Amino acid sequence: MSFLSPIQSDENDLLGFLGGTVNIGQTSLIPEDMLKRLRDDQDRFKVIDIENFLYIEGGPSPGKRVQPLPEPGEDPLVDAALSGITFGTVTDNSGQQLIYAASHLEDLGWMFVRSVPYERATAPANDSFLNFLWISIAISLVIALLGFFASRSAVRPLDRMTETIEQMAQSPSSGQRLDGKGASETRKLAAAFNQLMAERDAISTMKENFVSNVSHELRTPLTSLNGALRLMASGAAGQLPEKAEEMAQLALRNGNRLHLLISDLLDFSKLTAGQMNVTLSALPLAPVIKAAISGNTALAAEHNLSLSTEGLGEQTVFADEHRLRQVLDNFISNAIKFSPPDQPITISVQPAAPGFTRITVSDRGDGVPEQFENELFERFSQAEVGTSKSIKGTGLGLAICRELAQLMKGRVGYFYDNGANFWIELPNYKTEGITIDESAGPSS
Known part of the structure; x- marks a missing residue:
């Protein structure tokens, strides 16, 4: 060139x-x-x-x-x-x-x-894209983790509040309150709910005091009235005409029934206030069960029912005689109310969980509706059952039985097996020669 x-x-x-x-x-x-x-x-x-x-x-x-x-x-x-x-x-x-x-x-x-x-020309761009992709993924993961932990931190107080509310719903008398921790909105919610619970407890206390006071006021004149009716029915004031005697007996039965209802209300008030006292001691079961049968034989005879025992021996439990009799009377009276005529009612005794004895009252009735079983021992609970008898009451009897059993370190329950079976488990007085711990409770 x-x-x-x-x-x-x-x-x-x-x-x-x-x-x-x-x-x-x-x-x-x-x-x-x-x-x-x-x-x-x-x-x-x-x-x-x-x-x-x-x-x-x-x-x-x-x-x-x-x-x-x-x-x-x-x-x-x-x-x-x-x-x-x-x-x-x-x-x-x-x-x-x-x-x-x-x-x-x-x-x-x-x-x-x-x-x-x-x-080679696109390699830097590809490398930059891959670097950008990995950095983006890493940043996204970090943001996701931070978001997860932040959301968990925000939701955790709500989860605890939900659990507490569920426990309060299952046990309204527990007196639990929400823990006001977390974000300001959560604290405000907890404070508002706690205030609502405090107001509810105040109303409940006022209601219980009212029931207790009214029951006490009714009990005294009712006792005098029942005493007078009993004297009249027995002929202490002179022989009554047949019709008048029937009316006196009817009035006495209703007076006694009203007396039992008032006693339930008073016991319930004491249990709610934590004022019910029990005296735990070595208690042979045979005399208590025989006394319960004797006390309810007349009522059973009115309904053409028989009372019998099964497995009763020399078992000794750690309990309060008066309160155990109260539980047994409630179970037996319920069995009488709901049993068909000419059927047996059995009070059986058998070992339960290690160190405990179970007393079961069994009848041949229709039992409790399945959907009602979970509420059976709750306050003011009464199920509609398939019977022609008119069954009325406060709905407190079984709730009182549960509270009394817990005071005696035991528990109550129900199952259906060709009839209703209500039971109470109580600690044995001695297990292999060792006195049972009073703080022990039955296993689930």
């Missing part, structure tokens, strides 16, 4: 010419530092003389630097550059995808083309 360039002075006067030739087959047209980068990166640099030759520098196997201009279709890169599209992608004859850029030098009529492998 030859060149000729004029030499001019500062005043643009022609001083001469500078000319020469360059053997482009032996000398590179590219600066040394750029040439080194081309070879290191396996880039390709081509100079296309549109009418004469093709100059190649760089690439994996450049061969001769100066080659004849290829025919159309022989070199996809040259074809793409000569098409007038100055930037794009092309696939060479070896199947490698290239990114190229072309620039036209009009003074010489040359086209400068540089290409790089597509994978």
Whole structure:
């Protein structure tokens, strides 16, 4: 390649010419530092003389630097550059995808083309994308974990409040209160709920005091009234006409029934206030059960029912005689109320959980509706049962039985097996010669 360039002075006067030739087959047209980068990166640099030759520098196997201009279709890169599209992608004859850029030098009529492998050109972008992806995933995980722990921290007080409320619903007399910890909204909710519970307890206390006071006020005149009726019915005031005697007996029965209802209300008030006292001592079961049967035989006979025992021996429990008799009387009277005529009622005794004895009162009635079993020993609970008898009461008897059993370190329960079976478990007075711990309770 030859060149000729004029030499001019500062005043643009022609001083001469500078000319020469360059053997482009032996000398590179590219600066040394750029040439080194081309070879290191396996880039390709081509100079296309549109009418004469093709100059190649760089690439994996450049061969001769100066080659004849290829025919159309022989070199996809040259074809793409000569098409007038100055930037794009092309696939060479070896199947490698290239990114190229072309620039036209009009003074010489040359086209400068540089290409790089597509994978290498996009590698930084791919690396950046992968880095961005992993960083995004890491940030998302951190945010998710922070959100999870934050939500757990916010919800945990509500979970505790929910558990406490459920426990309060199951045991309204427990006196539990919500723990006012956590966010301000949670504290406000707990405070409002606790205030509501305090108001409810105040109303409940007022109601219980009212019931207790009224019961006491009714009990005294009722005792005198029942005493007078008993004297009249016994003939102490003279023989009554038959009709008058029947009316006196009817009045006495209803007076006694009312007396029992008032006693239930008073016992319930004492239990609720924690004022019910029991005296626990060694108690042989046989005399207590026989006394309970004797006391209810007349009522059973009125309904054509019989009372019997099973498994009764020399068992001794740790209990209060009066309160155990109260529980047994309640179980037996319920069995009498709900048993069909001419059927037996059995009071059986058998071992229960280790160290405990179970007393069961069984009848042949229809039992308690299944959906009502969970509420059987709750306050003011009365189930509708399939019997023609008119059954009325306060609904406190079984609730009082449960409270009394707990005071005696025992428990009560119910199951159905060809009839209703109500039971109470009490600790044995001695287990293998060792006096039972008064603080022990029955196993579930």
